[in-house]
Amino acid sequence: MQSIDDVQTALAAQHYVCGRPLATVVFLALRLGRPLFLEGEAGTGKTEIAKAIAAALGRRLIRLQCYEGLDAASAVYEWNFAEQMIAIRAAEAAGGADRDALRSELFTEDYLIERPLLQAMRAQPGGAPVLLIDEIDRTDEPFEAFLLEALSDFQVTIPELGTIAAPEPPIVILTSNRTREVHDALKRRCLYHWVDYPTHAREMEILNARAPEAAETLSREVVAFVQALRTEDLFKRPGVAETIDWAKCLLALDVLELSPEVIADTIGAILKYQDDIQKLQGSEAKRILDEVRAEAVA
Template sequence: MTTLPASIDEVATLLDRQGYVADRALATVTFLALRLGRPLFLEGEAGVGKTEIAKAIATALGRRLIRLQCYEGLDQASAVCDWNFAAQMIAIRSAEAAGGAERQALRTELFTEDYLIERPLLAAMRPQPGGAPVLLIDEIDRTDEPFEAFLLEALSDFQVTIPELGTIRAPEPPIVILTSNRTREIHDALKRRCLYHWVDYPAFDREMAILHARAPEATESLSREIVAFVQRLRAEDLFKRPGVAETIDWAKCLLALDVIALSPEVIADTLGAILKYQDDIQKIAGSEAARLLGEARAGLAAE
């Protein structure tokens, strides 16, 4: 287990060692969340690195990463715990066959830890060998408002209540990171319990650094063309603009094809790596790709 970083620069260095290039603002809010023990709420477009920072922190600190992937209809049983009803039924049948004494003892045993199925939120409240885990509550905007209300107890007091067992409190608060793609607004009551940061698309130099970290095989010239083209592409009126994840994927695709420089033909053949909707692909393919590539190269030449 690595001790928590003592400065903003240490946070940036820890993340950088995991291939995560954070700007000063993100490193600062991450440092404060770690130092103050507050949940960190990261909001931004899909693919800008919100989920990856939780993975990087867990690896850098040697902590267990516990991920709660949110979805519509997520409830307490799926997030905290559930009872192993099949095992309970077997125990009931066995007690009935054994007679009265076994049946009486079973009444106090059916709802114990032996029959509990642990889900992410409960697991995050348990002591871990390497220290408090990193709890990633991913895409909280996909859940319903009642689940947000349920989270208030967990994030305020770092505890969960199980009616049959009582309240279970974390001996050491987990490192909590929530992410949202902002498909809907999250209630203020939940946000107030967190430190907030909007993760934006990176500037050219930072995206170059990210690409060097994640696709080091790409040459300097190809990397510059890739980043310049993607940044021009984000300025277009698209249904879904490409994130950093798509930049990395595209670079790896181009490397797999032994591409040494972009061309309109290569872009047309590989647009599916950076654009995920057919309308966007049709809009950019052909002359638009050539125009954007020309603008990207002109911008690079002017630097």
């Protein structure tokens, strides 16, 4: 990808529609070899862009899904204890082996289970992989500190084997839903971009790319209704992922246009909390739909 336009074209070929600011920061991350930190509400396409970049470049995508309590061992490697025990039993059955020799045999790469960070340090067919560190905000500060060191030198250390350095730095993309603030030290290592909800026009482009079989009229109503929902006082506003899911649900039901009844039947595709769903019961869905249609006519 030799230009920002190339990035937009390559991502569009993977059905990922992005604006020029996001394409610019992706281009710079690739050109400068810097990690890319994407922050924003859930469902705005942060994870999908990593998949699109990997597909566009023909690289392997390695995903580290973060969660509370994730530690360095779980993210880098672990030893295959079951296989090691079998090897120990086999050595004992054979009459016993020298302890030092057995230890050196047990802690080799034959018994090593590679986790995402270690996999990303290995040479891959087609070039350096895309390492997606998804939802980094779910981890804690000690893991952030470890990650900071790993991404600074693109290497990890296994006490029994030594330091393993990446022959070519992976393309690193970190995402955060901002459930907590990520430490500035980690952000400083990265190029940063806030992924916001798209405009009506951009969301139409996205829906046309991801659900091209949807009729223009239905797509416009779906996007307008979801955009209107995002202005309501909801616990969790629907993201682009929910817009696409809803459109596909409506297509599966052969729906040609929205109605309060259809919205009530399929509301679980766009709202995921009962409190939010209850707010759209009764006449609320009809009110929003009427406002959307009135704006379209105007």
